Amino acid sequence: MPTTLLAQVIPDPVRRICQTLHDAGFEGWVVGGRVRDCIMASLASSHRLEAGGDWDIATNARPAQVQRLFRKVIPTGIEHGTVTVLIDKEGYEVTTFRAEAEYHDGRRPGAVAFLDDITADLARRDFTVNAIAYDPLADRLVDSFGGVDDIRAQRLRAVGTAAERFAEDGLRVLRAARFVATLEFDLDDQTAAAIEPSLDSYRKVSSERIRDEWLKCMKAQNPSRGFEVMRVHGMLAITAPELLESVGCEQNRYHTYDVWGHAMACMDACPPSPVLRVAGLLHDVGKPRSRAFSDKTEDYTFYNHEAIGADMARPMLERLKFSNAERDRVVGLVRHHLICYSDEWSDAAVRRWLRRVTPELAEDLYALGRADAVGKGSDPQPEFDNLRRLQARVEQLLAEGAAVSIRDLAINGRDLISTVGLQPGPIMGEILRELLEEVTDSPERNTREVLLERARELANAARQ
Ligand code: ATP
Numbered sequence: 001m002p003t004t005l006l007a008q009v010i011p012d013p014v015r016r017i018c019q020t021l022h023d024a025g026f027e028g029w030v031v032g033g034r035v036r037d038c039i040m041a042s043l044a045s046s047h048r049l050e051a052g053g054d055w056d057i058a059t060n061a062r063p064a065q066v067q068r069l070f071r072k073v074i075p076t077g078i079e080h081g082t083v084t085v086l087i088d089k090e091g092y093e094v095t096t097f098r099a100e101a102e103y104h105d106g107r108r109p110g111a112v113a114f115l116d117d118i119t120a121d122l123a124r125r126d127f128t129v130n131a132i133a134y135d136p137l138a139d140r141l142v143d144s145f146g147g148v149d150d151i152r153a154q155r156l157r158a159v160g161t162a163a164e165r166f167a168e169d170g171l172r173v174l175r176a177a178r179f180v181a182t183l184e185f186d187l188d189d190q191t192a193a194a195i196e197p198s199l200d201s202y203r204k205v206s207s208e209r210i211r212d213e214w215l216k217c218m219k220a221q222n223p224s225r226g227f228e229v230m231r232v233h234g235m236l237a238i239t240a241p242e243l244l245e246s247v248g249c250e251q252n253r254y255h256t257y258d259v260w261g262h263a264m265a266c267m268d269a270c271p272p273s274p275v276l277r278v279a280g281l282l283h284d285v286g287k288p289r290s291r292a293f294s295d296k297t298e299d300y301t302f303y304n305h306e307a308i309g310a311d312m313a314r315p316m317l318e319r320l321k322f323s324n325a326e327r328d329r330v331v332g333l334v335r336h337h338l339i340c341y342s343d344e345w346s347d348a349a350v351r352r353w354l355r356r357v358t359p360e361l362a363e364d365l366y367a368l369g370r371a372d373a374v375g376k377g378s379d380p381q382p383e384f385d386n387l388r389r390l391q392a393r394v395e396q397l398l399a400e401g402a403a404v405s406i407r408d409l410a411i412n413g414r415d416l417i418s419t420v421g422l423q424p425g426p427i428m429g430e431i432l433r434e435l436l437e438e439v440t441d442s443p444e445r446n447t448r449e450v451l452l453e454r455a456r457e458l459a460n461a462a463r464q
Pocket residue numbers: 031032033034053054056124125126127130131169171172175216
């Protein structure tokens with residue numbers, strides 16, 4: 001009986017909301033992703049039920065009636081029938097059964113019609129596994145579209161006629177790709193076949209919503225499952241055509257996969273931090289444009305691909321409306337992902353590397369470097385060891401107080417004005433950068449006296 005777990009895990013406030021609705025003569029159903037996840041967890045012992053996530057409730061009560069029944073409510077999306085009920089400071093979305101009759105633009109429902117029947121409400125949902133309702137008072141499921149069977153078969157199938165459902169709302173094809181990854185389901189054949197004819201609707205989806213789906217996909221064990229769906233069925237050609245250049249782009253002899261396959265394996269091997277995984281996805285995007293054949297080594301080279309890749313990644317991330325901080329982090333990771341550390345590096349070389357990448361990015365670079373090694377398809381252990389040795393040296397040098405940015409110098413801009421007699425201007429930055437360069441080579445010179453003396457010399461030289 002797939003409801004046992006649901007009965008156990010439904011939070012008390014959710015049950016109370018359904019009870020209040022019931023006592024007032026209405027229905028209250030638990031719906032959406034949580035129902036799906038609980039049934040999955042009870043059918044497959046391998047599927048863990050993650051904590052968190054929202055509990056959605058569907059009711060035949062109209063929004064105004066819901067508002068009257070509860071003490072604290074927020075009219076979050078009243079025009080679409082959603083009221084948030086607050087219990088113990090937690091919010092629970094209560095949504096009136098509805099149909100989304102017309103999608104004028106393939107993006108947002110035009111008019112919302114309220115309904116009286118749970119099955120009609122389930123019919124407007126995207127996939128059968130998301131269209132199961134549970135009544136916690138009667139411990140009863142309504143599964144009008146065969147969602148439980150599809151969960152058993154690990155199959156993602158559209159509710160109703162897939163082509164129509166995808167044409168109504170262009171985001172659904174991307175949600176399909178995301179659920180293939182996060183649920184580890186396969187696309188039903190007819191549902192898959194309906195994606196390509198619906199891509200005109202997908203083209204209208206806003207970049208923000210695409211970015212959010214990408215980030216949700218990154219939470220899967222293997223996000224590559226979702227990105228393969230996007231590649232095979234045409235979403236990627238619309239959203240990130242640059243990535244398709246990697247498909248079939250053969251690598252040098254140290255790699256098992258083409259550039260695309262390597263990006264997929266690297267992304268999957270990254271720790272499950274969504275933004276880091278975006279870096280895994282994009283880290284070699286510059287390879288196809290930099291590939292050349294070397295007669296000397298009789299193999300391909302990818303000279304400067306990390307800089308070319310960083311220049312390609314920036315506009316891609318801007319197009320997808322990533323925040324400036326996320327964009328800079330990913331571009332920095334793409335730019336610096338090629339570490340090539342060896343034990344012959346002098347301390348000054350390690351400090352210079354750290355100064356270039358910044359200590360903030362270093363941790364992410366080790367993680368990306370490990371994932372990159374896994375993605376080559378051969379034994380990653382030597383590279384793991386190599387990165388660990390670099391990390392140990394970095395930690396040691398930082399503990400010794402290595403100066404890796406202008407902030408770490410023993411003097412600052414104010415000293416240059418008050419003691420050296422400089423006027424504020426670009427020369428100050430130039431002098432501080434030169435001092436940092438010198439201190440990187442000779443850390444013992446990072447004292448106030450030495451740096452002031454040296455700053456005077458540099459200032460004099462600049463005045464002449
Ligand atoms: P998650 O685990 O990511 O929260 P979810 O299935 O709960 O997945 P939500 O975006 O929270 O997804 O939406 C809740 C429910 O609303 C879905 O289960 C589905 O029934 C319905 N739904 C959401 N988005 C759409 C859509 N674009 N088209 C049709 N139904 C949708």
